[in-house]
Amino acid sequence: AKTVYYDWSIDWVTASPDGFSRPVIGINGQWPCPQIDVDLNDRLVVTIHNNLGNESTGLHWHGINQYGHADMDGSAGTAQCPVPPNSSFTYDFPVNQAGTYWYHSHTQGQYPDGLRGPLIVHDPNFPYHFDEEITMTFSDWYHEQMPTLLNYYQSTADVTNNSIQAGQAPIPESGLINDSQNNKIHVKPGKTYLIHMIDMANFPGVAVYFDGHPFTAVEVDGTYTEQHFLGDQNLRIAPAQRWSVLITTKNDTSKNFVIFATLDVNMLFPPHGIPSIKGWNGNTTAWLVYDDAKPLPPQKTFYSFDFFDDVALVPYDRAPLLEPVDRRITMNLQNASIDGITRFTINDVTYLPQKVPSLYTALTVGNYSTDPVVYGENTNPFVLKYGEIIELVINNHHENLHPMHLHGHQFQVLERSYPDTGVFPGTYMANVSSTPIRRDTVMLNKNGWSVWRFKADNPGVWLFHCHVEYHITSGLMATMVEAPDHLGNLKIPKDHIQACKNYGMEYQGNA
Ligand code: C2O
Incomplete structure (x- = not known):
């Protein structure tokens, strides 16, 4: 294993991925942001310098569970302070999970303005043969910046010039593949390609289709799967999800082939189409x-989604269903209008950002760290005991789909209901797998539910939230305070404390 260092200036640059020129947040003067490549068990050290001038920032390593390194998770207000302009901050952690991940800002709805990129962890013992690797990213794209879009979203009046009704999320101007609308992926004949697909969306996910090249799924969210031949189905990728697929190229070079991705209209325009x-x-x-x-070949328009149910996938390691369940936590997701503003709630609580990061609270309150009260009601805290097997039941009472994500774990997905099935009936379907697939992000159907399990063996403070950025900033988030009495002598690095000071927050704990 080696150490991989990056030294990054976070700055505004100008880009026009769909022909419209606008400011975007880039790295070292470049956008799209670079892909990080590491090998399994490398140590990754990334220092960022916030040169944005007008916004705080930070980086979250989506899907990396940060075992023993909860202070490197990057979620502002939970694992660290936002890094203010003219401050620097270093992330330093071992990467002991293989597969497809990504990094993104976890500060104030910021990543849709550009600060996001792939993180690929290569594995010398990858279970399937391939000749070459390709990364593909997908996202929606907007001509206005997130602070403006968030104002529209929370506005009480219709914003007519952008086809937005009050309380509705702004509609993207376009969709991007690899941060472009004109991407050519050069391939050689007669080869097997491992394609890492990452959805870095703000709001709608995508359906992806390769003409003439059927997919075989081999990984989801860092979990290797038994090979699953998807045939000509298009692949639905929810925001923040990753899928790795194998394709085999043709034996001749007589033709080129088109790739389509379409933004998920089921998410964008409920319930009217x-x-x-x-x-x-x-x-x-x-x-x-x-x-x-x-x-x-010419472009084509399609809005069809062949729904492939990812719950049917089988993990390559065939890890057994976690049981018995020690504790069931039920999460009821609801839309609410609070003081005329669109908000979301989980069990009637709308999350509000904290000035003191919840992890720092856990580290400074001694024996009270297991008392949810110390985290503040607005963090929607759930304190988990070390080693408990947790069953999360998530009921979506809303007419939109929600890609729900948990930090710190790839959890087992037991079930996901069809749309409009109401709440979890309390008993499992007959066909729950004895070897459930594990993911870190699952798309909930509208007015439907899902059931997950994980073992609370990763001490830290982990967010549970919808990965639609509009919904994060609207409070669709809860805090899992996992085994806070097992954080041991986790010490917050000096530069993290300095960033807090620069942000106006004094930390009184172990440094
Ligand atoms: Cu992609 Cu809270 O994360």
Whole structure:
């Protein structure tokens, strides 16, 4: 194992991924942000310098569980303070999970303005043969910046110039593949490609289809799967999810092939379907290019989703269903209007950001760390005992789909209901797998539910939230305070405390 260092200036740069030029948040003067490549068990050290001038920042390592390193999780207000302009901050942790991950800002709805990128952890013992690797990212894209879009979202009046009704999330101007609308992926004939697909969306996920090249799924969210041949189905990728698939290229170079991705209209326009917004097109195209001299097939429009149920996947390690359950926690997700502003609640609590990071609270209150009261009601805290097997039941009482994510774990997904099935009936379906698939993000259907399990063996403070950025900032979030009495002598690094000072917060604990 080696140590991989990055030294990053976080700054505003100008980019025009869909032809419209706007400020985006880049790294070292570049955008798209770079891909991080490490090998399994490497140590990753990333120092950031906030040169944005006008916004605080930070980086979260989505899907990396930070075992023993809860202070490196990057969620502002939970694991650290926001890093204010002119401050630096170092993340330093071992990477002992293989597969497809990503990094993104976890500060004030910031990553849709550009601060996000792939994190690929290579494994010398990857279970399947492949010749080459490709990374593909997908996202929605907006011409206005997040602070403005969030104002629209929380506005009590209709914002007519952007087709937004009060309380509705702004509609993206376009969709991107690899932060572009004109992406050519060069391939060689007769090879097997491992394609890491990452959805870095703000709001709608995507359906992805490769013409003439069926997918075989081999990994979801860092969990290797038994090979699952998807045939010609398009692949639905929810915001923050990752899928790795194998494709085999043709034996000749006589033709190039088109790749389509379409923004998930089921998420964008509930419950009325695609509106006739003038000129709106949620499709984006890329190409598998065998020969640059050959024509590129035309773009195509589709809005169909062949729903492949990822709960049917089998993990490669066939880890057994966790049982018996020590504790069931039920999460009821609801839409609420609070003081005329669109908010979301979990069990009637809307999350509000904390000035003192909840992890720092856990480290400074001694024996009270297991008392939920010390974390503040607005963090929606759930204190878990070390080693408990937790069953999370999530009931979505809302008419939209929600990609729910938990930090610190890849949990087992026992069930996910169809749309409009109400709340979990309390008994399992007959066909719960004895070897459930593990993910860190699961798409809940509208007015539907899902049941997950995990073992509370990772001391730390971990967020549970919807990965739609509008919904995070609207409070659709809870805090899992996991085994806070087992944090041992976790010490907050000096530069993290300095960032807090610069932010206006004094930390009184172990440094
Ligand atoms: Cu992608 Cu709270 O994270």
